[in-house]
Structures are given as structure tokens and as C-alpha cells.
Amino acid sequence: MGSDDFTPHRRRLLDVAYRILGTVTDAEDVVQEAWLRWSAVDRSEVANPQAFLVTVTTRLAIDRLRQVRARREAYPGPWLPELISTRPDPADRAELAESVELALLVVLETLSPLERAAFVLHEAFGFSHADIAGVIGRSEAATRQLARRARDHVRAARPRFETDRGQRRRLTERFLAACFGGDLDGLVELLAADVRLVSDGGGRAKAPLRVIEGADRVGRFLTSISNDDGAQRFLVSIGLPTPAEFAIAVEDVNGGPAIVVRVGARVVLVFAVEAVDDRIGTVFLVANPEKLAAMSRPGEGAASNPA
CATH class of the missing domain: 1.20.140.160 (PhyR, sigma-like (SL) domain)
Structure with a gap:
């Protein structure tokens, strides 16, 4: 048949x-x-x-x-979910876009x-x-x-006060500028005092094996991996030759804005933030190449954009 x-x-x-x-x-x-x-x-x-x-x-x-x-x-x-590239959705797809947000999928893992x-x-x-x-x-x-x-x-696990899509994008853009510009003070100002950084390297990429907590510790870690030396060490951890040039942009990932880092056509790193009351409450860092594979092969319809 x-x-x-x-x-x-x-x-x-x-x-x-x-x-x-x-x-x-x-x-x-x-x-x-x-x-x-x-x-x-x-x-x-x-x-x-x-x-x-x-x-x-x-x-x-x-x-x-x-x-x-x-x-x-x-x-x-x-363990974090596998990421997907998503496009801004028309109104009749808004709920489906929300249902693939990374923070929600992380909570669903506990059910x-x-x-x-x-x-x-x-x-x-x-x-x-x-x-x-x-x-x-x-x-x-x-x-x-x-x-x-x-x-x-x-409901118990999600933030009580969520920001809208426009606010989240502006906050993500400020996060990108501070993080990759080496502005530690500016970055810490964007972070909630009890911010958490959750990273997924899967044993295949250089990433913390434990959650990092606190604005100062998270800020220092992020600026350390975003400088030239940290970036090149990361490339070595995933088996790519160094030196290499990165392309960094804010894109729509899992229904929300995220920082996507590419080397050529390959997505090598994604930062997604969960924002609460104009501050960043959680930073999700996905470095495991297996979790980024779908984002490196765009244009495959539902497989690369289930929403």
C-alpha cells in the first residue's frame, strides 16, 4: 500500500x-x-x-x-529535550508553539x-x-x-510571572550582547539572584555536569566560555578543528527566542532563557551534538518544526 x-x-x-x-x-x-x-x-x-x-x-x-x-x-x-527550529506562528498555532517551549518540555519530563x-x-x-x-x-x-x-x-513548576514574546526577545538580545561582549556586570544585572544554569553536553561536549546557581557564578561561567579561549576549547570538545569562526544570532527555537551559535551550517550551541519579571530565572545551555542535529538540517517539514 x-x-x-x-x-x-x-x-x-x-x-x-x-x-x-x-x-x-x-x-x-x-x-x-x-x-x-x-x-x-x-x-x-x-x-x-x-x-x-x-x-x-x-x-x-x-x-x-x-x-x-x-x-x-x-x-x-x-538531560534536556532535543531542540527544534520554529518560525513565528500565526494566532491559530500559538498554543502549539507554547507546547514545545523548552521550559515546559523540561517540566513534562517529571510527569x-x-x-x-x-x-x-x-x-x-x-x-x-x-x-x-x-x-x-x-x-x-x-x-x-x-x-x-x-x-x-x-502550573506549580512554571514561573508565576512570565514575560511576553517581545520582552523575552529583547531580554535575549541583551543577554547575547553582555555574554559575548564580555560584560560581566551587565550580564549579572540581567540575571535573577537565584538564577540557575542547566546545561546538557551529554558527555559529548564540554558542559557542566551539575546545575550552576546564583547570578555571580552563572555570569562568570558564561563569560568564561564566551571568550576566544573558552570557545576554542569547546570546539575541541566536540571534535571540530580550531580555530573556527562562529555565527551567532537570536532565532526562534522551540517557540521562543534563543541564541544559536553555528560553525558553518552546523549548530554547535544554543542558549535559551526562561524569563520572569524582566529577569532571567533559568539559562538552558544545550551543547550535546545529538540534541542539536535537527536544527542543523532545516527545511525538513514537521521533523524540523513540529509546531
């Missing part, structure tokens, strides 16, 4: 799988498996192809998440697989609790409880 009747649904399936799993690679594997199952099914018995495919994809994603959780627990240092699936389907895609119950194979009452627990947990 051909894939023509599967293709219209592929983007939506990647949307769902990426939000449940947090990695493009796993999401693509799950959607490929969903396609294989779709190819083997008797279509005359499928009343609603999209509902069928979302159900299959969600169940496969839940199973995959249970399998990878053990590996993530043994991960060297903090159980079923809680995460219930949250994603209800909050991002507007599925009813009755529909979600059919997807995950639980009663409607149990599904409501899963979704409520997930929503309460997310």
Missing part, C-alpha cells in the same frame, strides 16, 4: 510524538512504526483514520518513553508517561477527556485525574 493516505496525517503525528517524547529522533521512529502498522491494517475497518493514527502513535510514544526513561536516568549530567500523554493531548491539541481515555486505554474518570495531576504539576 502507498503512503499517500498517510502523508496528510504525518505532521500531526510528529506534533504529538515530539511533545510526548521530547526528541525528534524518537518521534520520527514512532511515526515510522505507526506508518508500518497503518500499512498492514484493513482500511475498511477504520472509520476515522486520524483518530486511529493518533491513538497508535500515542500508545507507541508512551511505550517508547517508558523504555528511554531508564537511559535518561543514567545520562551524564542534566509519568500517561500523565504526559494526557496533558499533551488535552492542553496542546484540545482532545476531550473521553477521547483521551480511548487513546490511552483508561476510564474517563481516571483520565481526568491524570490530566488534572499533570496540569497542577505544570
